[in-house]
Amino acid sequence: MDGRAQDDISPEELERQLALYEPFTQAVRELVDATIRTTVDDHEIRAAQAEIEATTARLRAQQIDGPLGAHVGHGKRRQPWGNTVVGVRNPVAPPVHVEATGGEREGEVRTEFHLGAAYEGPPGLVHGGVSSLILDQMLGQAAGAGGKPGMTATLQLTYRRPTPLGPLRAEAWIERSEEHKTWARGHIVGPEGVTVEAEGLFILPRWAREALARRKADERAVPPYFE
């Protein structure tokens, strides 16, 4: 694998890369959690830091310039692996695995996920901005799942009750759409019910509409980073 875009990798190669990168990235998520929660002594912290710096140097021996999205992960069969919320190669992503529900509402998607120490705001609670981060992604994916993708233009969040860290779920769907504008809604659900509600307007920008028009003949009509 080098730094060039990989538009045409085979399904087998995609599987191979997932089997390699998913457990690797998950190991870094575990390290992030341990970094926050550890109470080992100063000597151990310094030793761990040296180990981490050595591992980073090993990984940086060969790397792409800049972020992942502009290079790889957006081919015909690829997911946005660098994405902050859903990216399987991004340790900051919980990651949220979004699936279509097949429900009655247009573009309806859902996810179950777990938020630990890395996503904390007030003690024991999910940071209010993390809820908005996940809902922005969910509403955008609902728009994409309904074939009406766009970038966030406006987003309104209403916080009904605190969201506790731990197991959570979220849902989103298309409310209505009009040409290249899509209005979507969704919410996060905790153990005691809905915690945060969101509604947003998603607009497909001109450059993306033009890109879509150019590749109309392609079997894939929607740029994958809008899904």
Next chain:
Amino acid sequence: MDGRAQDDISPEELERQLALYEPFTQAVRELVDATIRTTVDDHEIRAAQAEIEATTARLRAQQIDGPLGAHVGHGKRRQPWGNTVVGVRNPVAPPVHVEATGGEREGEVRTEFHLGAAYEGPPGLVHGGVSSLILDQMLGQAAGAGGKPGMTATLQLTYRRPTPLGPLRAEAWIERSEEHKTWARGHIVGPEGVTVEAEGLFILPRWAREALARRKADERAVPPYFE
């Protein structure tokens, strides 16, 4: 350091802990970036994963139960070190360093920060939800800086133009307040001007008002996780 709350550590001990944890956490942030961008071969990825798992085990040999906020980091002289946006012990936090501007607007705060590969949505751009995450924190800190803290009740985001990854700044301030409700506004500024605007309502919940009333005599009136 153990898992108990540390309400009364000395300024010297605070400095010692910062000097220990800041470079340690920054090393993990670098590893997160390298994890996303590396193109080393499969053998190297597996070797790095084994190293990371060993370091994690070393750190987990002694750790707090659950997230950081409920245990430490909220004493009289402490910052919310586990916070997803500003936490100096949280590798997911960029971190954003918020400072009071001393400007004319009530509670005015600002920050300069850098977002790399870990915060990507569309290729080369900041995830729209990351902008909302940072603005939620900034508006909340403006409310706290003005002595009128609260938890997010509503948040409205308007995306004016794409936010490029790289150096950015943000500002927030109090628009008005009324008893335990505070309305705040703010924005993120990129190389070409304002990219995202936010306005939000922050409410100090009943349990926090009661806690404040109980510790009125204390020199510190505002629970630090509201700042």
